[in-house]
Every structure is written in structure tokens, then in C-alpha cells.
Amino acid sequence: MQQRILITGAAGGVGTLMRPRLRREGRVLRLLDRVPPPPAEPGEAVETITADLTDPAAMAEACEGVDAVIHLGGHSRENSWEETLSVNVDGTHTVLEAVRQAGVRRVILASSNHAVGFHPIDAAGPNGLPADLPTRPDTYYGVSKAAIEALGSLYHSRFGIDVICIRIGSLFERPSDVRGLSLWLSPDDGARLFEACLSHPSPGYRVIWGVSANTRRLCSLAEAEDLGYQPQDDAEKFAAEVADGVPSRYLGGPFTTALLGEPN
Numbered sequence: 250m251q252q253r254i255l256i257t258g259a260a261g262g263v264g265t266l267m268r269p270r271l272r273r274e275g276r277v278l279r280l281l282d283r284v285p286p287p288p289a290e291p292g293e294a295v296e297t298i299t300a301d302l303t304d305p306a307a308m309a310e311a312c313e314g315v316d317a318v319i320h321l322g323g324h325s326r327e328n329s330w331e332e333t334l335s336v337n338v339d340g341t342h343t344v345l346e347a348v349r350q351a352g353v354r355r356v357i358l359a360s361s362n363h364a365v366g367f368h369p370i371d372a373a374g375p376n377g378l379p380a381d382l383p384t385r386p387d388t389y390y391g392v393s394k395a396a397i398e399a400l401g402s403l404y405h406s407r408f409g410i411d412v413i414c415i416r417i418g419s420l421f422e423r424p425s426d427v428r429g430l431s432l433w434l435s436p437d438d439g440a441r442l443f444e445a446c447l448s449h450p451s452p453g454y455r456v457i458w459g460v461s462a463n464t465r466r467l468c469s470l471a472e473a474e475d476l477g478y479q480p481q482d483d484a485e486k487f488a489a490e491v492a493d494g495v496p497s498r499y500l501g502g503p504f505t506t507a508l509l510g511e512p513n
């Protein structure tokens with residue numbers, strides 16, 4: 250049977266990296282963004298939707314006939330409180346309501362290290378900071394990610410939807426600074442992690458870290474490995490070429506000192 254996966258924010262940074270990596274035989278990717286996602290390449294099983302995730306009618310339509318949702322949409326950095334609340338928090342509520350009404354059984358939510366950005370990095374023991382670290386947001390953006398996790402928990406407890414929140418470290422082609430050597434999630438490992446989230450038979454509600462098997466990692470891999478994730482990349486191979494980062498006591502790095510509410 251064909252599997253259909255809705256990806257919100259599909260034209261954004263993470264969505265663009267995941268699109269070619271989540272293609273599978275027997276799978277249709279339904280790509281939604283407010284900027285038009287690039288059209289299907291020849292032979293690519295995708296459907297594209299240009300819509301705002303804060304639009305309930307559009308989200309209801311987008312969730313029809315879908316097996317799982319990967320919710321990446323929303324602001325990915327600091328913004329005004331009003332914007333953050335409307336797009337990230339209200340937007341996620343709109344997505345989860347559409348999921349519930351359409352009877353979708355699984356949602357993967359893009360949370361972030363910034364939900365816990367004010368945890369000191371020297372608290373990481375040999376196994377790394379656990380994935381269920383209590384929230385200590387470093388920005389309004391981080392607050393929105395904490396709220397997204399709470400919304401996911403609510404929709405799991407009330408409606409039995411499987412919800413996995415991934416506290417993504419730094420998902421880019423390569424790490425750009427020393428902090429990235431600890432928090433990098435390679436695009437290939439990102440796809441491995443999403444596949445694990447999609448294929449576990451019964452994940453329930455979970456919060457996991459999204460990082461690669463970095464030599465300098467600060468975050469535990471155990472919770473994601475428990476789901477079936479087998480990371481294969483290590484940021485250390487970029488150590489000689491990364492720029493020096495601003496040293497920070499905290500996981501959130503530069504977000505912990507950035508101006509609150511100012512787009513960064």
C-alpha cells in the first residue's frame with residue numbers, strides 16, 4: 250500500500266535537505282509551504298501545496314489521506330513575540346487539529362535545542378544530556394518549541410496520536426563553528442532519524458535529541474537509538490575547517506545572548 254507523508258515547511262532549509270532523502274518506492278511526499286515548493290522532478294512522487302500552516306481549511310485539506318505528518322513549518326529563528334506565537338504556536342495547534350480531524354495517526358514535530366538552550370553544557374555527563382531535559386528556553390523561539398512539545402503531549406494523551414518531538418541540534422550540510430561540532434545533525438542522519446520515527450511500530454509520545462554521532466556531542470543518543478536510529482556521521486571530520494564560535498556556557502550558544510524578539 251502506498252504511504253503518503255505530509256511535510257510542512259517543505260521549502261525551508263530542513264525540508265529542502267530532507268526531500269531527496271525521504272523519497273521511497275511506495276511513498277508519496279506531500280510538500281506544503283507558503284512559498285511554492287519546487288515542482289516534482291521527473292519520476293518524483295510528490296504533491297505540492299502552497300498554503301499557510303495557520304490556515305485551518307488549507308491544513309484540513311492537506312491532511313486528507315495522509316499517514317504521517319512531519320511538521321517542520323514555522324519560524325526557525327528568533328522573531329517578535331506576536332509572530333512567534335501566531336506562526337509557531339497557533340500554527341502548530343492548527344496542524345494538530347487538522348491531524349486529529351483527518352485521523353492521521355503519527356506526527357513528528359521539529360523541536361529544537363533552543364527549547365532547553367539555557368542548560369549549562371558542563372552538566373552533560375559521559376552519556377550526554379538526556380533528551381527529556383526540562384525546558385529552559387533561550388528565546389521566544391525556544392518558548393515556542395517548548396509549547397510545541399506541550400501541544401504534542403496533549404494531542405497524544407487526549408487523542409492517542411503518536412507524537413515524536415525531535416530536539417534538533419544544528420541540521421545543516423556541515424557545521425559552521427565549534428558549537429556545531431557538538432550539535433550537528435547531518436542531513437543523512439536527519440533522514441535516518443525521520444525514517445526511524447516513521448517506522449517504529451508504536452512510539453507513543455517521545456522527546457528525543459536530533460544529533461549525529463559526534464565525537465564532541467553533548468546530547469544523549471540513547472532515546473533516539475531506542476526508536477531505531479543508527480547515526481553514521483560525526484562532525485569531527487570538519488574540525489579543522491570550522492570557524493571559531495563564540496564560547497558559551499549554555500547549549501543554546503549565541504541564542505542565549507541575542508536580543509529577545511529581534512529577528513536573528
Ligand code: 15L
Pocket residue numbers: 325326360361362363417418419420432501
Ligand atoms: C535552530 O533551532 C534553528 O532553527 C537553526 O537555524 C539553528 O540556529 C539551530 O537551531 C542551532 O542551534 O544551530
